[in-house]
Amino acid sequence: MAGAELSVVPKQFTQIKEPELMLEKVLEEEQKEDGVCRVKGHPGSAELEAGSTHGALQANIQEEELELVLATPEDNEKHIVTLQSVHFTSEDGALQELGWLEEGQVGVQPAGSGLPSLVWLGEGSQQSLHQCVAISIQEEVYSMPELERLQFQVLEENATPPGEDSRSAVSLAGSTESIKLDTGQKEEQLLVEGGLSEKAEEQFFLVEARPGEEGRDEIVLTISNFTVDEPETHPAAGEAPVEKADETHSQKKTKEVKRTFQCDICVFTSSRMSSFNRHMKTHTSEKPHVCHLCLKAFRTVTLLRNHINTHTGTRPYKCGDCDMAFVTSGELVRHRRYKHTHEKPFKCSMCKYASVEASKLKRHIRSHTGERPFQCPLCSYASKDTYKLKRHMRTHSGEKPYECHICHARFTQSGTMKIHVLQKHSENVPKYQCPHCDTIIARKSDLRVHLRNLHTYKAAEMKCRYCSATFHERYALIQHQKTHKNEKRFKCEHCSYACKQERHMTVHVRTHTGEKPFACLSCDKCFRQKQLLNVHLKKYHDTNFIPTVYECPRCGKGFSRWNNMKRHSEKCDSEQEKPAPSEKGRRVKKRKPAVPKEAATTRYLVVNGAEAAAEETALMSRAPSLGGLVPIDLGEAAAGSEDLDEDLTCEMILAVMDK
DNA sequence: GAACTATTCGCCCTCTGCTGGAATATG
DNA sequence: ACATATTCCAGCAGAGGGCGAATAGTTC
Secondary structure, eight states, X not given: OOOOOOOOBOOOOOOOOOHXXXXXXXXXXXXXXXXXXXXXXXXXXXXXXXXXXOSOEEEEEOSSOEEEEEEOTTTOOEEEEEEOBOBOSOOTTTTTTOOTTOSSEEEEEOOGXXXXXXXXXXXXXXXXXXXXXXXXXXXXXXOHHHHTTEEXXXXXXXXXXXXXXXXXXXXXXXXXXXXXXXXXOTTSOOEEEESOOSOSSOEEEEEEEEEOSTTOOOEEEEEEEEEOSSGGGOOOTTOOOOOOSSOOHHHHHHHHSOOOEEOSSSSOEESOHHHHHHHHHTTSOOOOEEOTTTOOEESSHHHHHHHHHHHHTOOOEEOSSSSOEESSHHHHHHHHIIIIIOOOOEEOSSSSOEESSHHHHHHHHHHHHOXXXXXXXXXXXXXXXXXXXXXXXXXXXXXXXXXXXXXXXXXXXXXXXXXXXXXXHOSSOOOEEOSSSSOEESOHHHHHHHHHHHSSOOSSOEEOSSSSOEESSHHHHHXXXXXXXXXXXXXXXXXXXXXXXXXXXXXXXXXXXXXXXXXXXXXXXXXXXXXXXXXXXXXXXXXXXXXXXXXXXXXXXXXXXXXXHHHHHHHXXXXXXXXXXXXXXXXXXXXXXXXXXXXXXXXXXXXXXXXHHHHHHHHXXXXXXXXXXXXXXXXXXXXXXXXXXXXXXXXXXXXHHHO
């Protein structure tokens, strides 16, 4: 709603016509026997748009002015709002033909004790009057100067915009929620005074304005009048309004219309005194009917009876289709709708959702509107219903009310605990088989993640790490890449050597380049592999190193590898006793023998393949610094080894050296 | 005013799905 | 040893079902 400035010209108090005339005027609009007058907008009338009307709004009619007696339920404090004709822009005389709320009127209900205030604006010329609107206003004592630039919160947004011919600066069109009121007329005052007029036996009438039926452009005015002896004797909670014997003419007129009784504490209204009285008891703590079994008190006999039924188990309304039984017939009907008939009278206009209860539909609609009325006081979270907020609050309190009866782990939600028990402590744990691969996943939600990550079509191509193939599904890519697994993808550009892992190729290439990045700090020897250096360090510079030696059971010769010893022993024709068939040779730790002088001077260079060995020999002839090394073809030594690349171990090197 | 009925509120529950950290597997 | 991917798992919120109970409307 676009903000607009409202200019106010000096004007005397709006003369409210005699109540009967007002009512007649209203009744002319639309005769309603029940006293609910529907005021429709048409030339000469003021459309009213009103929002919540908490608290009673009483118009204290005096001769030349209208005072609104404002009572707030909490403190019963009353205020008088002297209504002036806040003449916005209407032309003189144009409004005189109007009934009540003619010309510009502003009724103010202060937002006492948290109640929204109400401002009614009646404005414009006879031809272009637009509706009064309900506007929230801060609780203050207002004077016109203060109203010069007041921001009013419009409680109802669907107000009709003023006619274009109106000179009113008030614009209710648009979607913003506030209008700007700029009076500019300080001499006019809108007073909100504490206390009441000194006049006793004032006459009051109650005016409640609320939106009309849904979809109808109308406001329902509920009007009732009565008088009280003194303003302070405004009906208290639990008391019905008292009619005076000497009814005025206007009251008689009013009485012709069936009165409504409005609670001055809440918005409740009723056309029945009994309902009104019963309602007023809800505002008291009076609970005269006490359960003799648990001493719980109730307002009504019916409530007590229903309660006692819960003690006795009396449930007179039994379901014919199941074993359920209920205290009231309504509960049975609802139950049958839920469980048996599946009748769902409340249908969502925006989707196919339908519910058994109106409250469920109301809750559902919040999922469309995004409304979140329940704000967490500790964080920005807001919930769509009370339970979720309560559940959310556990995240602040740390409360974990649900405990696993087996392992006593605690959980914030029952569902979480249930899944825990199912997955951790149940025998028949459900598993979820991926429909696209062999993967079995424990949780459905994780299967969904699996599907999303591995089996979802991706617009961007994913390229194989090892070839030029591309895929749009990650699972297909992974499966494809596995086909490269046993390939010796890394081929030496200097020789025929090929291997599966790049790191092995890096080591191999050093046999061509001569690079030996691993140097022994003790003897200046250099190695192409760190493992070779480690073996060297252990063998020659670690005094605590005890090599594992496999002795031939026939001749006692030692070997560093068991299979070499075995091969030897099979050929050993020593006259020493044969080993027992079960004896595969003993693995004994022997103190490292003193290194023979020849061995100490013989340096081995382990290479892979005969070609590499030959090249190494040639290289050494060109590089004297490398002299003294004896190239050994590791490939030959490891003949029969299934996975040479990946098991290039110290043991293998030792085996070569054994050889 | 009692009794019955309809409506509304409030509470609790289940099911579902997403998220992120921990644990584990893999390269 | 390290990085990355995958699976496990608890936490948390969204949505909706179901029911007990309070309150309001209506009838007698």
